[in-house]
Amino acid sequence: MSEKHIVIIGGGFSGTALAIHLARYGQAGLKVSVIEPRPQLAQGVAYSTEDPAHRINVPASRMQLAGDEEGAFDRWFRSSPDFQVDTDALWHDGTVYPQRGQFARWVNEQFRQQKQYSAVELTHIHDRAVSFHAGVVSTASGAKVQADVVVLAISHPPPALPAILTSLRGHVGLIADPWQPNALAKVGADDQVAIIGSGLTMSDMVASLHRKGHRGKITVFSRRGQLPRPNLSGNYENRELNYLQPQQATARGWLRRIRQEVTDAAAENLPWQGVLDDIRRHGQQIWQTLSLTEQRRFLRHLRPWWDVHRYRIAPQVSTVLSQLQASGQLTVMAARLLAADAAEDSLQLTLQPRGSSPELYRVDRVIVTTGPAHGALLNSDALLHQLATEGVIQADPLALGINVNALSQTLNAQGLANPHLYVVGPAARGRFGELMGLPQVAEHAESVARQLLSIAPSSSTHASSHERID
Secondary structure: OOOEEEEEEOOOHHHHHHHHHHHHHOOOOEEEEEEOOOOOOOOOOOOOOOOOOOEOOOOHHHOOOOHHHOOHHHHHHHOOHHHHHOHHHEOOOOOEOOEHHHHHHHHHHHHHHHHHHOOOEEEEEOOOEEEEEOOEEEEOOOOEEEOOEEEEOOOOOOEOOOHHHHHHOOOOOEEOOOOOOOOOOOOOOOOOEEEEOOOHHHHHHHHHHHHOOOOOOEEEEEOOOOOOOEOOOOOOOOOOOOOOOOOOOOHHHHHHHHHHHHHHHHHOOOOHHHHHHHHHHOHHHHHOOOOHHHHHHHHHHHHHHHHHHHOOEOHHHHHHHHHHHHHOOEEEEEEEEEEEEEEOOEEEEEEEEOOOOOEEEEEOEEEEOOOEOHHHHHHOOHHHHHHHHOOOOOEOOOOOOEOEOOOOEEEOOOOOEEEEEEEOOHHHHHHHOOOOEOOHHHHHHHHHHHHHHOOOOOOOOOOOOOOEOO
């Protein structure tokens, strides 16, 4: 291979996984640099947390970088000293759910091993990319990095503050970004807490409060009031669907199909999880058969239901939620926020429960867990803003991330592909649909690596997983 430099901008899971695959498949003469401001790689939003209550939400045996290494992380964790210390990681069915920081450490170790033994030159540039012009990436420190190919691995912008809460920005009682360091430090043990959003981030925050010994009442609300479903204990069979049978390519058509498949599975004493897992494995193919109108219809009406069934929570966290609900400390409701006002050091919320009259809630803290503002991704980062302003990249039509083609190459404002600028990870999900969790993100990283190296796609079979990266 002639000298070639691939620069990956962003060193969370997606960017680090891509670098590892490039090192595995590449040859001497290839240089791969990851520009990431964090001191350690693989520590994006999901895996940078050090809170012991934050666990991967699938068994460790289902977490890997590629299908041919099934169980590698599980074996690594069980042989580590941390396994002996973290007694809560072992569930009663024999599976382990390590703290999420453990997975980041394992992935970072794979990077270090490749850096040591691969013929490919791997480098972590501890800096932040701020612009890209004429094949040169400029960083915040003033460095200039010449690149033959640039891959954008920037996926998760900060959360957006709901419009009703913007007047309260800076109020001591408002926790607008729960992923900021020590975000929950200001929550007192007896504080009354309201949490906006009822998904995975909410589950993490409640688990954190519980670990800290919080005793105050917690009110969780979202438009539908749905909690993530727990994972099943033990192994279960997946129900393989017949994708050759005629199928209406609409959101409603697939909803009917899945409901029927779940009913049929129940008649065979098979869990609904097996049906959803098979749908997930074929999710990208299904997504790309839908028209843009049907994709929008899915996002508007069905996505919340898909999310709570697809992205499940670890049994340790599910147990905490169930215990707090049973004791009355935790209440989950379907409601809309109508108003929010400051009341000295506390906040007064006006909620409209579904099918009921507005109610007033006075709380000490409000935690926003509505997730990253993916629709604002291109304005969340100096580099992305520059590329978008110059028309080099554009948002995808669904406002989920960056517009790319089937090869993950970015499309400019005229809709033309740039063969030297790629996207890896969740920012490409407008095109691919199911691209927010493992193994899909790992598979995408491997696919992009092969594309960059002109290697045929892998035919390996990837293990089932449900871990969401957010």
